[in-house]
Amino acid sequence: MIDVIVTGDVLKAVTKAMVALVSEARFHFNSDGLHSRAVDPANVAMVIVDVPKDSFEVYKVDEEKTIGVDVNRVFDISKAIKSGELVEMKVEDETSLMIKFGSVQYSVALIDPSAIRKEPKVPSLELPAKIVLDAGEFKKAINAADKISDHVVFRSDETGFYIEAEGDVDRIEFHMSEAELIEFNRGVARSMFSIEYLKEFVKTAGSGDVLTIYLGNNYPVRLVFEVADGKAKVEYILAPRIEAE
Amino acid sequence: MIDVIVTGDVLKAVTKAMVALVSEARFHFNSDGLHSRAVDPANVAMVIVDVPKDSFEVYKVDEEKTIGVDVNRVFDISKAIKSGELVEMKVEDETSLMIKFGSVQYSVALIDPSAIRKEPKVPSLELPAKIVLDAGEFKKAINAADKISDHVVFRSDETGFYIEAEGDVDRIEFHMSEAELIEFNRGVARSMFSIEYLKEFVKTAGSGDVLTIYLGNNYPVRLVFEVADGKAKVEYILAPRIEAE
Amino acid sequence: MIDVIVTGDVLKAVTKAMVALVSEARFHFNSDGLHSRAVDPANVAMVIVDVPKDSFEVYKVDEEKTIGVDVNRVFDISKAIKSGELVEMKVEDETSLMIKFGSVQYSVALIDPSAIRKEPKVPSLELPAKIVLDAGEFKKAINAADKISDHVVFRSDETGFYIEAEGDVDRIEFHMSEAELIEFNRGVARSMFSIEYLKEFVKTAGSGDVLTIYLGNNYPVRLVFEVADGKAKVEYILAPRIEAE
Numbered sequence: 001m002i003d004v005i006v007t008g009d010v011l012k013a014v015t016k017a018m019v020a021l022v023s024e025a026r027f028h029f030n031s032d033g034l035h036s037r038a039v040d041p042a043n044v045a046m047v048i049v050d051v052p053k054d055s056f057e058v059y060k061v062d063e064e065k066t067i068g069v070d071v072n073r074v075f076d077i078s079k080a081i082k083s084g085e086l087v088e089m090k091v092e093d094e095t096s097l098m099i100k101f102g103s104v105q106y107s108v109a110l111i112d113p114s115a116i117r118k119e120p121k122v123p124s125l126e127l128p129a130k131i132v133l134d135a136g137e138f139k140k141a142i143n144a145a146d147k148i149s150d151h152v153v154f155r156s157d158e159t160g161f162y163i164e165a166e167g168d169v170d171r172i173e174f175h176m177s178e179a180e181l182i183e184f185n186r187g188v189a190r191s192m193f194s195i196e197y198l199k200e201f202v203k204t205a206g207s208g209d210v211l212t213i214y215l216g217n218n219y220p221v222r223l224v225f226e227v228a229d230g231k232a233k234v235e236y237i238l239a240p241r242i243e244a245e
Numbered sequence: 246m247i248d249v250i251v252t253g254d255v256l257k258a259v260t261k262a263m264v265a266l267v268s269e270a271r272f273h274f275n276s277d278g279l280h281s282r283a284v285d286p287a288n289v290a291m292v293i294v295d296v297p298k299d300s301f302e303v304y305k306v307d308e309e310k311t312i313g314v315d316v317n318r319v320f321d322i323s324k325a326i327k328s329g330e331l332v333e334m335k336v337e338d339e340t341s342l343m344i345k346f347g348s349v350q351y352s353v354a355l356i357d358p359s360a361i362r363k364e365p366k367v368p369s370l371e372l373p374a375k376i377v378l379d380a381g382e383f384k385k386a387i388n389a390a391d392k393i394s395d396h397v398v399f400r401s402d403e404t405g406f407y408i409e410a411e412g413d414v415d416r417i418e419f420h421m422s423e424a425e426l427i428e429f430n431r432g433v434a435r436s437m438f439s440i441e442y443l444k445e446f447v448k449t450a451g452s453g454d455v456l457t458i459y460l461g462n463n464y465p466v467r468l469v470f471e472v473a474d475g476k477a478k479v480e481y482i483l484a485p486r487i488e489a490e
Numbered sequence: 491m492i493d494v495i496v497t498g499d500v501l502k503a504v505t506k507a508m509v510a511l512v513s514e515a516r517f518h519f520n521s522d523g524l525h526s527r528a529v530d531p532a533n534v535a536m537v538i539v540d541v542p543k544d545s546f547e548v549y550k551v552d553e554e555k556t557i558g559v560d561v562n563r564v565f566d567i568s569k570a571i572k573s574g575e576l577v578e579m580k581v582e583d584e585t586s587l588m589i590k591f592g593s594v595q596y597s598v599a600l601i602d603p604s605a606i607r608k609e610p611k612v613p614s615l616e617l618p619a620k621i622v623l624d625a626g627e628f629k630k631a632i633n634a635a636d637k638i639s640d641h642v643v644f645r646s647d648e649t650g651f652y653i654e655a656e657g658d659v660d661r662i663e664f665h666m667s668e669a670e671l672i673e674f675n676r677g678v679a680r681s682m683f684s685i686e687y688l689k690e691f692v693k694t695a696g697s698g699d700v701l702t703i704y705l706g707n708n709y710p711v712r713l714v715f716e717v718a719d720g721k722a723k724v725e726y727i728l729a730p731r732i733e734a735e
Contacts, residue, residue, distance in 0.1 A: 137592075137593060140570065140592075140594065141593070141594060143570075144567075144570060144594055144596075147566065169598075169599035170563070170596065170597060170598050170599055171586075171596070171597035172594065172595065172596050172597070173594070173595045173596075173597075174593050174594050174595070175593055175595065176593050180593065
């Protein structure tokens with residue numbers, strides 16, 4: 001049996017993060033907390049969500065348990081919950097997830113976990129550059145780049161972190177020096193990515209949230225967002241695009 | 246001659262309440278205040294609006310007078326009025342309603358009252374359950390139910406008031422115990438209603454407004470909203486839906 | 491070379507004012523400040539924009555310089571700038587305009603000024619009535635009139651300033667007496683105008699901005715808006731519509 005209580009912002013953040021890539025996912029409740037992983041149908045991006053046990057107000061999970069969740073549906077429900085409001089999630093009979101907040105109680109049908117696309121293995125990646133910055137600044141840069149191109153270059157060297165996009169006639173460059181970054185290892189790296197995915201990812205986080213970027217050379221990037229006041233961790237891994245010469 | 250002054254929120258609330266069911270209505274100005282009644286074209290729901298004389302800042306009505314009003318048009322105009330702003334309504338020459346606020350003055354053509362669908366008689370209803378609650382809570386429950394079904398069950402017994410909806414796979418239940426209700430007579434009743442109408446009705450009121458529900462068994466329900474800080478009363482009567490066995 | 495710094499609200503106000511009529515325009519930077527002029531493709535309306543040198547935080551312009559600007563594009567970019575945020579505009583190599591604010595830097599391709607429609611001469615107009623009022627009030631009146639008609643009459647006499655519109659059945663009248671106007675010379679004048687243009691013009695300004703109207707008899711009107719806290723001046727000249735008898 002699962003019976004947990006968490007604030008609305010955590011449930012909202014976690015389901016919002018997943019719907020960027022999939023509509024159904026497996027949620028694992030174990031002794032550490034809630035975990036979920038999924039890849040998008042095109043196998044280009046992966047999302048990894050972790051909510052440690054301590055981020056829950058109440059966390060009663062008798063034994064490790066995996067449920068299949070319609071994340072679109074739960075995200076939709078979670079929009080009606082106020083940020084600080086407590087929400088109870090309960091699974092008693094394997095067939096439904098009870099979601100309760102205020103005077104309202106939803107019973108959402110569960111999906112057989114075996115019917116959901118198999119979870120990906122998290123790839124092992126050697127990524128030389130580590131850049132820590134405000135997620136809101138990153139979001140602004142991605143949304144600006146989206147207006148002129150469908151891909152961006154992430155680049156880092158001893159002078160800081162760069163996001164660059166080129167349109168047919170216009171160009172945009174976002175630059176943060178070491179002084180403007182929260183943390184930076186001066187690692188040198190450069191890769192190109194689809195904005196299509198990135199603009200979905202940035203919806204997850206806002207100004208004030210911390211984003212850690214691990215960047216390599218023509219290699220996947222890891223974007224680790226701390227969301228819901230640090231109570232949940234959302235990680236995206238995105239494959240690079242090949243740059244035409 | 247009619248020459249009355251009222252705050253913008255009253256005119257907005259009254260016309261918004263009526264446009265949920267009709268686009269034209271008869272407005273009666275008599276010695277008690279403003280009254281209006283109308284049924285929707287399908288004869289499923291009725292709206293009854295009352296603004297007592299005391300809710301007006303100025304109320305000059307020489308003799309009882311009935312005018313035919315394009316409520317859609319007046320609601321549209323009323324949206325531009327600030328809540329506390331005073332609005333003057335004046336009928337001098339039978340052909341037009343003058344609506345004046347700030348520096349703007351509208352002349353809206355009146356409709357011959359005899360050309361408007363006859364007003365309904367208010368049915369006499371024996372309704373055992375009386376439930377008084379915050380209109381905002383009711384609104385939340387109806388909007389939530391609307392996402393999974395096209396009908397809801399209203400139910401009350403000694404344990405409180407329930408709104409229940411069932412979708413193909415999901416279920417939602419809203420429950421307020423006696424302690425959470427403003428007033429409750431523990432009456433036992435149960436009826437099913439179309440959400441289609443209810444979701445229009447709840448637009449009338451918001452959080453903080455008081456709603457009184459009179460409920461029977463497979464019988465019409467009366468929803469009485471006190472709106473515009475209690476200055477106007479909006480009552481809806483809605484026919485039940487037959488429940489399939 | 492041009493290298494100027496100004497607050498975001500000025501760039502936003504100026505480009506927003508121009509996109510009401512054209513998508514491309516010539517910007518002149520001279521020793522006095524920034525100036526631009528354009529007529530709409532139908533030759534019905536003209537816009538004249540002036541930002542005096544003193545409204546810039548930094549104004550480095552080596553010699554008079556004219557650039558061709560895609561104002562739609564720059565307006566789009568300017569929307570992302572916060573009102574008080576500083577934005578740098580720089581032209582180094584004749585081919586692109588660099589726009590920089592916060593961590594983001596845009597390079598927008600310039601257009602050959604000779605490829606942009608020739609600038610109009612500002613007509614000399616004898617306009618007897620001068621009316622100074624709050625731009626927000628004017629905006630409200632135009633937007634209200636737009637709902638019932640496609641043209642309005644501007645009228646002024648010793649009793650004040652009037653905007654009148656007539657629909658098929660409804661009528662609206664906006665009236666400000668001398669006491670309600672900021673300044674008024676009691677000039678007598680009357681002309682009719684298309685709301686289509688006016689509703690674009692009023693987007694330029696808001697409540698608190700000062701608007702000066704110069705009105706004649708069946709003659710073009712001059713609408714002079716002081717925008718961005720008075721740091722920029724936007725003037726529209728609009729041809730009258732012929733009134734059918």
